[in-house]
Amino acid sequence: MLKNAGSYFLLLALVFLAASCFKKYKGRISIDGSSSVYPLTEAVAEEFRKTNPDIKVMVGVSGTGGGFKKFLRGEIDIANASRPISKKELEESRKKNIGFIEIPVSYDGMAIVVSLKNTFVDYITVAELKKIWSPESQGKINSWQQVRSSWPDLPLNLYGAGTSSGTYDYCTLAINGKAKASRGDYTASEDDNVLVQGVSSDANSLGYFGLVYYIENRDKLKLVPVKSSDTSEAVLPDNATVQFGKYQPLTRPEFIYVNTSAAKLPHVQQFIKFYMEKAEALAKEIGYIPLPPEVYQLSYDRFKNGRAGTLFEKRSIVGVQLKETLTENQ
Amino acid sequence: MRIQNKSLHRKEKAIEWLLSGSSLVSVLTTLGIIIVLAVDSFQFFTEVSIIDFFTDKEWTPLFENKHFGILPLLSGTLLITFIACAVAIPLGITIAVYLSEYASKKFTAIVKPVLEVLASIPTVIYGFFALQYVTPLLQKLIPGLAGFNALSPGIVMGIMIMPYITSLSEDALRSVPNSLREASYGMGANRFQTAFKVMVPAASSGIIVSVILAISRALGETMIVAIAAGQEPKLTFNPLESVETITTYIIQVSMGDVPQDSLEYRTIFAAGLVLFLFTFILNNISYWVIRKYRQQYE
Numbered sequence: 001m002l003k004n005a006g007s008y009f010l011l012l013a014l015v016f017l018a019a020s021c022f023k024k025y026k027g028r029i030s031i032d033g034s035s036s037v038y039p040l041t042e043a044v045a046e047e048f049r050k051t052n053p054d055i056k057v058m059v060g061v062s063g064t065g066g067g068f069k070k071f072l073r074g075e076i077d078i079a080n081a082s083r084p085i086s087k088k089e090l091e092e093s094r095k096k097n098i099g100f101i102e103i104p105v106s107y108d109g110m111a112i113v114v115s116l117k118n119t120f121v122d123y124i125t126v127a128e129l130k131k132i133w134s135p136e137s138q139g140k141i142n143s144w145q146q147v148r149s150s151w152p153d154l155p156l157n158l159y160g161a162g163t164s165s166g167t168y169d170y171c172t173l174a175i176n177g178k179a180k181a182s183r184g185d186y187t188a189s190e191d192d193n194v195l196v197q198g199v200s201s202d203a204n205s206l207g208y209f210g211l212v213y214y215i216e217n218r219d220k221l222k223l224v225p226v227k228s229s230d231t232s233e234a235v236l237p238d239n240a241t242v243q244f245g246k247y248q249p250l251t252r253p254e255f256i257y258v259n260t261s262a263a264k265l266p267h268v269q270q271f272i273k274f275y276m277e278k279a280e281a282l283a284k285e286i287g288y289i290p291l292p293p294e295v296y297q298l299s300y301d302r303f304k305n306g307r308a309g310t311l312f313e314k315r316s317i318v319g320v321q322l323k324e325t326l327t328e329n330q
Numbered sequence: 331m332r333i334q335n336k337s338l339h340r341k342e343k344a345i346e347w348l349l350s351g352s353s354l355v356s357v358l359t360t361l362g363i364i365i366v367l368a369v370d371s372f373q374f375f376t377e378v379s380i381i382d383f384f385t386d387k388e389w390t391p392l393f394e395n396k397h398f399g400i401l402p403l404l405s406g407t408l409l410i411t412f413i414a415c416a417v418a419i420p421l422g423i424t425i426a427v428y429l430s431e432y433a434s435k436k437f438t439a440i441v442k443p444v445l446e447v448l449a450s451i452p453t454v455i456y457g458f459f460a461l462q463y464v465t466p467l468l469q470k471l472i473p474g475l476a477g478f479n480a481l482s483p484g485i486v487m488g489i490m491i492m493p494y495i496t497s498l499s500e501d502a503l504r505s506v507p508n509s510l511r512e513a514s515y516g517m518g519a520n521r522f523q524t525a526f527k528v529m530v531p532a533a534s535s536g537i538i539v540s541v542i543l544a545i546s547r548a549l550g551e552t553m554i555v556a557i558a559a560g561q562e563p564k565l566t567f568n569p570l571e572s573v574e575t576i577t578t579y580i581i582q583v584s585m586g587d588v589p590q591d592s593l594e595y596r597t598i599f600a601a602g603l604v605l606f607l608f609t610f611i612l613n614n615i616s617y618w619v620i621r622k623y624r625q626q627y628e
Contacts, residue, residue, distance in 0.1 A: 135393070135394045135395040136395075138388070138390065138393075138395055139388065157476055157572070158562075162582070163392040163393065163588075178394075180393075180394060181394040182393055182394060183390075183393065183395070184388070184389075184390025184392065184393030184394075184395060184397070184563075185388065185390065185562060185563070185564065186562055187478065187560050187561045187562045187572060188392070188561060188562075188582075189561055189582070190585065194561070197461070197477060197478075198476075198477050198478055198560065198572075199477075200477065201465065201466075201469070201476070201477020201478075202476040202477040202478070203474065204474075204476070205476075205477075
């Protein structure tokens with residue numbers, strides 16, 4: 001009897017499984033790319049699935065570079081990216097005739113942090129950061145005093161993003177002026193928790209990583225305000241300064257790239273509209289820094305007008321004011 | 331009857347094949363590993379000069395300013411191994427002597443398995459023990475000690491490899507013929523003299539082998555150093571600084587998204603080959619020690 005009941009349920013389960021396999025979706029959207037944009041896109045997709053159960057949205061993670069590779073093979077509709085499309089990728093998209101619409105979705109700030117035991121660092125300038133991190137400093141700048149003469153002659157122990165992370169690409173570009181140009185003699189890790197551990201337990205440390213990780217560990221680290229030039233005022237990264245572009249040059253926007261032929265499909269349009277409406281609230285909910293509301297509106301207008309291409313082919317991503325740039329390029 | 335014999339013979343043959351097949355698996359795996367290491371390292375050395383590899387004092391293959399000097403990784407590996415041995419060898423041998431010469435049989439029967447439990451703790455747990463417990467403790471004693479340093483994982487690794495030394499050395503001490511011990515007592519030697527002047531030298535081949543095994547274990551140890559030693563390749567023998575070992579570097583590259591079939595990727599094979607050569611030489615020494623000194627007292 002029991003056995004019979006068991007097999008009956010099994011059969012029932014199989015029927016349901018089969019039914020769900022053959023479920024007719026009105027549309028499918030496949031998304032892939034950066035791990036740092038993933039949480040936001042996935043949060044949007046989750047909400048979207050609730051209201052539109054007949055549209056299937058799949059979000060994967062394969063890194064910004066990996067996402068663009070799939071995007072340029074035409075395998076996915078939307079690519080998540082924590083940096084603008086590169087020159088090489090842009091050339092390939094032209095060769096393969098794959099168009100895209102670029103939409104900024106959130107901000108990420110890079111936190112410069114030192115140990116809580118550090119008493120002398122009150123602020124740091126971008127020039128000083130460059131002095132610390134440039135490739136020429138490798139093996140030469142080893143003491144705090146070499147960075148600023150009023151600082152004590154203590155060893156300078158560095159912690160920073162690993163070479164395969166988008167944070168590394170962006171910070172090297174913003175500080176040293178060239179992506180991937182950095183000294184190599186520091187503790188480099190893709191795992192931000194390793195960096196948090198290293199900086200917090202070393203009195204002579206200085207490190208950088210995404211602001212989210214500082215916020216999660218604010219009781220263990222000291223955040224350093226950054227001066228973009230000697231005369232400007234020192235800015236601490238927080239929601240307001242990052243969102244309104246005051247924390248420069250260490251604020252980077254994150255993007256999604258939509259394939260232009262996919263953008264013509266009604267269910268994709270529906271998803272993008274939903275994304276732009278919900279991004280601000282959802283970004284805050286998951287601890288991200290949203291763009292100013294007008295920027296979402298401007299981005300959506302650009303999408304509706306079908307404005308393809310990137311704004312960053314000639315313009316540097318570092319220090320960009322999205323609102324002005326988008327208004328000029330409607 | 332004959333048919334039965336034939337089938338028995340066939341069964342016998344099949345089992346024989348199965349057994350030799352299993353042993354071949356391990357031999358072929360070893361060969362395969364050596365070939366893979368050698369091929370990729372060879373390609374690496376066509377692009378990077380072997381002289382630079384062993385003389386350059388910086389190791390930054392993933393960065394703009396590329397240097398391929400293995401010395402910083404090697405110094406990190408050897409430094410931590412040295413600290414581990416400085417902890418494990420004296421402690422391990424002392425415990426082994428105590429257990430075989432002083433302690434009662436009952437005490438040994440309890441303590442030895444407990445010691446061996448140390449060897450069965452997963453190394454990742456040792457790693458967190460070093461990072462979360464030993465390092466903060468050491469920071470209280472040595473102000474200015476960095477959060478990642480060579481000392482703490484070295485000490486913890488010493489504790490980890492100690493059971494290998496204790497267990498094997500104790501076996502070696504026990505296998506020394508009792509006549510030697512009795513002769514020593516007969517000559518009027520006390521317990522201490524008997525233990526360290528007669529028994530330890532008599533068991534020296536076994537003790538040396540146990541030490542060599544522990545060293546090669548320490549050289550290849552990965553998790554403890556990856557967690558607690560840091561990831562900064564630095565040519566230093568200062569145990570208070572953070573270092574990167576060969577094994578940590580290999581993990582770092584294989585976890586990141588360095589494109590395969592690139593020079594950066596092949597660095598891990600060259601680094602791996604250096605590590606392999608070290609452990610290979612050590613294993614050969616221990617093999618040689620065993621063969622040369624084993625049956626001296628029988």
